[in-house]
Amino acid sequence: MRFALSAEQVQFGAALHDFLAAGRLDLAEIGVTALAVPERFGGLAADPVDLVVAFEELGHHAVAGPLVESVVVVPTLLADVGGDRWLPDLATGKTTASVVFPPHVPYAHEAELYFLLDGETLRTADPVKELASVDLERRLVEVVGGTALGTTTRAGRAFDLGVLACAAQLLGLGRAMLEMTTAHARHRTQFGRPIGGFQAVKHQLADVLIGLELARPLVHGAAVTLTSLDVSAAKVAAGDAAYRAARTALQVHGAIGYTAEHDLARWLTKTRALVGAWGGPSTHRDRVLEAL
Amino acid sequence: MDLDLDDATLEFRDEVRAWLAEHVRRLSSMDTEAGFAAHREWERELADARLSVVSWPEEFGGRGASLLRWVVFEEEYHAAGAPGRVSQNGIFLLAPTLFAHGTPEQRARLLPAMARADEVWAQAWSEPEAGSDLAAIRSHAVRTDGGWLLRGQKTWSSRAAFADKGFGLFRTDRDAPRHRGLTYLLFDLRADGVTVRPIAQLDGEPGFAEIFLDDVFVPDADVLGEVGDGWRVAMSTASSERGLSLRSPGRFTAAAGRLVDLWRTSPDRALRDRVVDAWIGAQAYRLHTFGTVTRLAEGGALGPESSVTKVFWSELDVALHETALDLLGPRGELEGEWLDGYLFSLAGPIYAGTNEIQRDVIAERLLGLPRGDR
Incomplete structure (x- = not known):
């Protein structure tokens, strides 16, 4: 192995x-x-x-x-x-x-x-x-x-491969949003210090990292086995992790992140779209339960 | 990239599975005197089959098994519903430190007895004023002829109520900066000057204890690592505790499988997502562990990313057991395996470094965010 x-x-x-x-x-x-x-x-x-x-x-x-x-x-x-x-x-x-x-x-x-x-x-x-x-x-x-x-x-195989690719795309979207938000938190100063020094910010970003780090092995594992069970589990986890990354990214960026001009919008809206694309979370949770 | 087990590992898995199928039985809580003795007896049976510490070298009672085989052993162990490990503090926390920092004499003297649970070890980290801020330790050791005299108080010391020996950090130089001047010491819980006061946990059983130390003699032979280097020595144990060794994925995949079975007997639509997510979480942790095993086998080290897994498995464990209790509805409050597992899981986000401390570690060391006020 x-x-x-x-x-x-x-x-x-x-x-x-x-x-x-x-x-x-x-x-x-x-x-x-x-x-x-x-x-x-x-x-x-x-x-x-x-x-x-x-x-x-x-x-x-x-x-x-x-x-x-x-x-x-x-x-x-x-x-x-x-x-x-x-x-x-x-x-x-x-x-x-x-x-x-x-x-x-x-x-x-x-x-x-x-x-x-x-x-x-x-x-x-x-x-x-x-x-x-x-x-x-x-x-x-x-x-x-x-x-x-x-x-x-x-x-069946085409659908599962589509779901898997979509899950991998979500992982990448999430990773990018974690990177841009971490950079923002290091540089954005309020109350005389970088906001990334506040635990309320740090802990949210830590949770984003945890979600992504634990979703990636599911995506890789599903690529190895290509079973519907593993592919669906990967899509659920990657979707959740990327979505958490998106919500956290927006919250930590504040108002600037809510604008169409800021780059974050491209990642944020893609994430929302792909969470539902190629079977949404409910569909894939059903497939997991059926397969178990 | 593959998930295939080689033939020798499959053979090992079959042997473990067959042995467990024949020997596993349900024991009473290890936090009672009789249950503790029964768990000690169980450890001896495991040791006789050379299954108590499979990853250790053969000379100390192990099989020199690879990390992958250890993970496979753990999957089988938990799938079989085998008893909790009363020797856990010793074999998973102290032993890795002995392998990394102990002398050959210490290893030869301590490890075989630990492998057979002839000596059961309790951890003695926390103090009344030193919890998350572990370096605030006040218990100290004073130099004496041939060793040290321990003075102070330890608390939340798992297994100490019935264990034989303890290990922990003591201040040996009160003038040094707080992370220096600490020394990792091993002591006898039956020695003169030791008072152990058991503390009942949420389940009413004394799973941990306070330890009062009044001039307790520790010979120089029981200093682990260098005098004054205890913080570094102890931290090398901490990532084992948070990461791989203390919480093998088998524990969660087995519990998640049982949760899915429970859901099938009373398929509550409203709890579907939580059941599925618990299964997915356990599978994620299992695969993540395979990734870690691969990385370590190729020469990597277990660093701050052990904080990532610690937060993940401890929260998964709580969520999984909460879901089971919710599925059980009014029967959820009744004594049983799910309730035991639930109460046990509630401690996870607190011990081995609280999840707040772990998130600080993740943010500062993995994401590079600035150190701030806690």
């Missing part, structure tokens, strides 16, 4: 961090878009642990777009239905795709291609109506199903 990231995975995470920190968004360049695409379609067929490493960093940098859908779920669904038509372009980042996955994913994130899972039938889909999300960068659409592409046996 070795329950730790490999040196290559640590390196990949660090490289992706540097890449995103430099403001680069061409995810194909660093291999992210090819991760979940099978090798025969030009992808990397990466281990789910690699996906988790990537998504924690994507969350860390609050990268917008149909990431879970385009990078993870659609490539998994298309692997046995219609792969040759779209997967090479998804792998190279030439196109993006999104999917409606009833009942837990009723809307699609805006993308170039849309799909709809209709029972076990995978269909193409068309956008019919735009919806506004709490996250201003998250553009959602309602779709209607189109041509049936065939039956897929991979719906």
